[in-house]
Amino acid sequence: NKALLEWEAIYGTGVGEVTLALRFAGVVERAYKKTGEGVVILVDEYDKPMLQAIGERKLQVEFRSTLKSFYSVLKTMDRYIRFALLTGVTKFGKVSVFSDLNNLNDISMYEPFVSICGMTEKEIHDNLEEDLYELAAMQKMTYERVCAELKECYDGYHFVEDSEGIYNPFSVLNTFYKMKFGNYWFETGTPTYLVELLKHNNYDLERMAHEETSVDVLNSIYDDDSPIPVIYQSGYLTIKGYNSRFGIYSLGFPNREVEEGFIRFLMPFYTRVNKAEAPFEIQKFVREIENGQPDAFFRRLQSFFADTPYELISDLELHYQNVLFIIFKLVGFYTEAEYHTSEGRVDLILKTEKYVYVMEFKLEGTAEEALRQIEEKHYALPFESDFRQLFKIGVNFSNRTRNIERWIVK
Template sequence: MEQQQRIYPIGVQNFESLRKDGYVYIDKTALIHKLVSSGRYYFLSRPRRFGKSLLLSTLEAYFQGKRELFEGLAMERLEKDWVKRPVLHLDLNIGKYDTPDSLDKILNDNIAQWENLYGTSPTESTLALRFAGVLRRACEQTGERVAILIDEYDKPLLQAIGNHDLQREFRNTLKPFYGVLKTMDGCIKFALLTGVTKFGKVSVFSDLNNLNDISMDRRFLNLCGITEEEMHETFEEEIHELATVQDMTYEEACNELQSCYDGYHFTYNCEGIYNPFSLLNTFEKKEFGNYWFETGTPTYLVELLKNNHYDLERMAHEETDADVLNSIYGDEEPIPVIFQSGYLTIKGYDKEFGLYRLGFPNREVEEGFIKFLIPFYTRFSKIEAPFEIKKFVREICAGQPEAFLKRLQTFFADTPYELVSELERHYQNVLFIVFKLVGFYTQAEYHTSEGRIDLVVKTADYIYVMEFKLAGTAEEAISQIEEKHYARPFETDPRKLFKIGINFSSKTRNIERWIIE
């Protein structure tokens, strides 16, 4: 008898349909039971496509008393009293928030649906008052306290980053709306708000100081996402099939999965979490790919980097403290937004000074993010850029430094005049992007310190040692290679060595001259 094909819940966010339609489900209900049993008001921040919506849908089914959906899961064994409660589930992910009234319309639509169930009052004239009225009547009419689930609470604020007036409008709407959770405490059994980010400095939660932020709580780190143990328990057969299709050993397939999709750390000294969206797509298609990244990267992230003239090279080893990680500083500091959005993760922790070291979680994110940056920093589009990088790599691998240096000039063409005041940083960022991408195909080591840029690129047949002068001459660059003995480590290497000194011109805003030895 032919074995039934397993179906994967890619994009499936409704727990009831997932269970009834026979999708693969990694049992998170023991953790969910622990969450419900140990507190009442929670906030959880996780990157997009990490399963936040499915988590809320699972909680909704639980609070609605749908015991049959939990058959065979840990919740069936752990829960003794199945109580059916009213659930108010608000999903802000569905709206486009580009005008002050766009948020009002979404909130009004949801409240109107709840009022159809629990009634209205003519004295409730604001969104917050109507929300409070629904809560009170739901509790009175059912005799049970209410469960409140809010998905992507921060979507309006994220879409308004860079637009101070619009963000202020949204904050003024959301602050009293979320404040209802505190004023109506007696009618609430449980509340969970999820989102990508934490708006600490521009808080919409200042009237709601009873939220327990579990984003970095070790007890609940794997509420969303997939652990190494869960992957092997649930997908062992898929890993073997993937290895066969990709002509890999089982160990090689495991290492590649880890390299591509593991590495999310939501606190320090903890196990890594796999990206569930990419992992499920890989098992379904039996092909490695940048699945999570291809679902869309918000341009506001890059706008934050550019507006702050951020040094991209810092992203590989950024250090910061918990206060920064747990808040967003509007347009002043891009790192909290990028960390909370999942493009950086915790790589290490200095306990003495309370400093977190950040970096890209895995290759999918690193390569995808660097490729995404190209059209924002160069004249090349997303479509053109990969072809240009491959030409770069071919020329480097063929030992043609003249050709790839001429190509490098094209990456600096048409530098916008508004960047003149930050020209040095722009040069550094473009070089970082180009050689990071080259490094995915070759062995490239890129370092910066005290205004000095060093680059070593190694291929099967060649080694390139390059020095870039942003305020100097090509002769000075090549002299620095000699004086500081940058090439000495490669003297006994049989590969052909190129020493290259390059200088930039602030007048032409491009590479001016190079010397190759």
């Protein structure tokens, strides 16, 4: 309404223009007729109201209805419009806002525009070469190491299969401004609706590292059935591979900044640990692993499950797996970790300078069974001749105690 009042002050009002859509159409028409020029319409973050109403269905419907009629002007007044550009994070498409806008071209996954929202490696070297050398000097790193670190932290976005990687411009520019590496994108704040979607859909977090989907899903609108379109369109997952035979995309985290930042962000939503405590808890986990203290590690892990409000958890087994995934993913940023899940069990390998841990987790089994599986499946065989001390650990979760029931270290 505020925007329309400002335009109407310039271009005037029309009789009978009482709704937002009619007023917008009137402004467009009068702007064209008064100036003789085609109208340019730029809409930034068209989806902001709907994203803020995720989870509130009544408000969501109301917002969609209002915006649908408002944006439909882009089609009905087509003869007066020279150019229109809408940007946003998520597609609220076919069932609402865009259902009437078939005269728009969606360039989200269109190769000529893959670099429109970011930086290519060539652009960085062409325009910011001096900054790279200055960053190297400030960080006491070689030029080559700085380039590699910049790539690992902020590169990796792919909006079309087999396209060049795109760097996050916000993070790159902040790195050069402050002359040090950091998780700058996450400092702007990650929306909690992403986590609410994951939890609402009982999503297995391990899938995020190797999600597979089709172009229809990547390009689809938000709905309650799958969090993947929103997670992908929000930039937390990106295209990692493409099977042209079946038209299947492989997704994953684009870079270290996103992966580590997002996993850290998830921790307070799945455990008792708040945002301020999380880095210190992870540090304690890592130190216990690096110092060869598996019993201390598992006592701390027990405490992560002890204070969880289980009445809010619909799938206890998935909750165990998701908490383990978060903990071991975060520990894995400081050690070498391989984490796998399959029906009814989890196996994990952690490697540090001095120790190798081979772990097997059971649900409603026994710690003895878990340890026996390590032996029978020869999980530890590749490390038998390793110079590092080897720990084989069997762990059992109990639904009755809703926690780690017992662990055995060999």
